[in-house]
Amino acid sequence: MEFKHQKGLGPDAIQKWCEELDRKPKRELTPEEGKTLFMCMINEPHYRTDKNFESLLGKWNGVAILHDRIKENHTYTIENAVLLFLGSVIDRPGIAVQYANFMQYKCWQYHIKHVDMKSFTRRILPAGLLTEDALYEMWNKQKYISEKERGLLNMLDNAYFMQSIREIKEK
Structure with a gap:
């Protein structure tokens, strides 16, 4: 795989990455995932x-990783119910990062400032979950060669590359 160079990436790089991810096929929920969503x-x-929700935070699980990622790096807020559902399907930190950035893009696209179950199921991922x-594929496509540091870095960890989708305007 050929990686992008940092100098070729701009403030809309994550937007372009999300647009490509959005075109990828989605998968239906398993029966267990459907029950959890319901x-x-x-x-x-x-x-x-x-109060039990708070006990999930600050630990190594999908809910906590996604919660912290959104709180620290994104401009939308999210309901605990959505975090619980996504936390049940996220099994790796990289997956949480991809979902958090994809939700930022969808929030920007649909002018959503707060993700609740309704906006999640109707706007963010109405056709199902992202496939493995x-x-x-998209995890590898977001890696880039840094100009200053040796090796590969994750574009999804750099707010500069997300500037085009950070401002969520009212409809």
Whole structure:
């Protein structure tokens, strides 16, 4: 695989990456994932104030990794119910990073400042989840050769490359 060079990437690099990812086929939920999604949807108000949710944070799990990533690097907020659902399907930090950036793109595209279960299922990923093949391919496509450091870096970790989709305007 040939990697991009840093000097060839601009403030819309992550937007372009997300546009390509968005064109990839999505997969249907498994029956177990469907049940989890349904439970998160009907319990969304409860999860806003559930003290047990806090016990998931600060640990090594999909919910905590995604929560921290969004809080530190993104301009949208997210319901605990969506975090719980995504945390149940995310098994690696790189997957959390890809979903967080993809959601930033979809929020920018649809002017969503807060991701709840309704916006998640209707706008962010209405056709299902991202496939393992797409995530693997796109993970490699976001790597770039740094001008200053030796080796490969992750474009998705650099806010400069996300500037074009950071401002979420009101509809």
